[in-house]
Amino acid sequence: MKAELLMLAPLLAPYEARLAEHFHLVRAHSRAEQQALLGDHPQRFRILVTNGGEGVDPQLMASLPNLERVAVNGVGTDRIDMEQARARGIRIVTTDNILTDAVADQAVALVLALLRQVCLADRFVRDGRWREGGFPLLGTSLRGQRVGILGLGKIGGAIAERLQPFGVSLAYHNRRPLMDCPYAYHDDLGALAEASDILIVAAAGGPASRHLVDARVLDALGPQGVIVNVARGSVIDEAQLVERLVAGRLGGAALDVFEHEPKVPEALLALDNVVLQPHLGSATLQTRQAMAECVVQAVLAG
Numbered sequence: 084m085k086a087e088l089l090m091l092a093p094l095l096a097p098y099e100a101r102l103a104e105h106f107h108l109v110r111a112h113s114r115a116e117q118q119a120l121l122g123d124h125p126q127r128f129r130i131l132v133t134n135g136g137e138g139v140d141p142q143l144m145a146s147l148p149n150l151e152r153v154a155v156n157g158v159g160t161d162r163i164d165m166e167q168a169r170a171r172g173i174r175i176v177t178t179d180n181i182l183t184d185a186v187a188d189q190a191v192a193l194v195l196a197l198l199r200q201v202c203l204a205d206r207f208v209r210d211g212r213w214r215e216g217g218f219p220l221l222g223t224s225l226r227g228q229r230v231g232i233l234g235l236g237k238i239g240g241a242i243a244e245r246l247q248p249f250g251v252s253l254a255y256h257n258r259r260p261l262m263d264c265p266y267a268y269h270d271d272l273g274a275l276a277e278a279s280d281i282l283i284v285a286a287a288g289g290p291a292s293r294h295l296v297d298a299r300v301l302d303a304l305g306p307q308g309v310i311v312n313v314a315r316g317s318v319i320d321e322a323q324l325v326e327r328l329v330a331g332r333l334g335g336a337a338l339d340v341f342e343h344e345p346k347v348p349e350a351l352l353a354l355d356n357v358v359l360q361p362h363l364g365s366a367t368l369q370t371r372q373a374m375a376e377c378v379v380q381a382v383l384a385g
Contacts, residue, residue, distance in 0.1 A: 088382065089131035089147075091117065091139065092156060098375035102132075102382060114140070121146045130154065130385045132378060135177075136344065136362065138162020144173075152385040154378045157365070158182060161289035161315060176381040178374040180237065182365035187241035189364045190283055190313045193337035194230075194246075196358045197309055198223040198281075203355050226250040231279030233272060233296070234286030234314065235261060242283055242313075254278060272296070276303035281311065288315030298323045301333060309335040309356075313364050316342040325350050328357060339364050 088106035093099065102108060109128075111117045117140060120128075125146050133139055135157025141164040144150065153163065155177045168175055196202055199222040207218055228251045232239045235255040243253050243266060254267035256275040261268070269275035272295065276282050282304055286292050296310070296319040304310060310333070312319055321342040327333040328351070335356035341347055344362060351357050365371065 086129065087127050089120070089128045091131060091133040092137045094132065094156060094375045094378060095371060098372075098379050101379055105383065112137075117143050130382055132156065132382065133163075135159030135162070139164070141167060144168070152176065152381070154381040154385075156374050156378050159288055159315065161287065161317075174385075176378075178377045181373045181377060182370050183237045183241050185367045185370040186238050186285075186313050186364040187245055188367075189339060189360075190238075190242045190285065190311060191245045193311050193313070193339065193358055193360070194281060194283070195225065197311070197335050197337040197356075198225055198228075200355075202358050228252075228280045229254070229278060230281045230283060231255065231269070231275040232266075233275070233282065233284045233318070235264070235266070236285065236287070238313070239283075239285035242285060251281075273299050273303045276300045276308070277305075279304065279308060281309050284310065284312040284314045284318050286314050286318050288317055293317050294320040296320065296324075301327050304333060306332050307334045309333070309337070311337045313339045316340040316344060321348065328354055 085105065085107045087109050088102060090108050090110045092112060099108065111120055121143070126149050128147050129149050130152045131139065131150065132154045133156070135155060139153060144164055144167055150173055152174045153176070155175065158177050158179050160175060160177065163175060165175070200220060204218055207213060226249055230246055230251045230253050232243055232253065232255040235243065235257050239255065246253065254269060254275055256269050256272045269278065284296060286295065298320065301323055324336065325348045328336060337358040339360040340362050347359060351359060365374065
């Protein structure tokens, strides 16, 4: 009899097939399916697979008495009860380092799409309006812009590295300054926002960073400033962000993540100065394959 492997989120099909050679896969992608497991011999599961967005519901984790290992197809652990995991000795394995380049690429793509109005101009052509006259708006050059990065970790550092050749000035905010870092450090996030034309959010999610970008920070960024988020939607106070975008008190936003995914505030859909993506930071074939391989190895090692 094969051991049973709990799948809270899918992997690419070839990698699931590899796991199926060793385990009987029990897929419980919805909350209803997960709740149903609680009364169906939950002690049978020693390993489960999830992703950063799904995480593991604390009640579900508590109801799996023999759980030993959680393989996360992503880097985020903000939706996993890490305190419970540590207390019970449950090992949490993530795909750390694998998606850094893909997310950093996405951040730069969003910056350029927003400044050069790529999505707006694309709609202009598709709607047939070019035949009636040229595109009426001018974009903004990236060269010379002041870029602030919230969270100069691996991903934030990779974003900064990619932006350097564009001739921008770079600054950052972390809990503490980094040794030998060439970029200006601001110990106050509001001060960083005030000194930035573009604020890029690359901080880790979780309770400690929830609504770190609040009304004060958004007001400091101001009506000419723009914000880009490739981290977690919870890092920005979304209601305050929407209010300022609608009122013209913020210059624009490019968002790959949202506070209540997959729900996107209706008001954002009508704004031309906003670029919206369905959480695609790591969504390249090469990256997702490497992440899936990492998950498979973590499961088989367990």
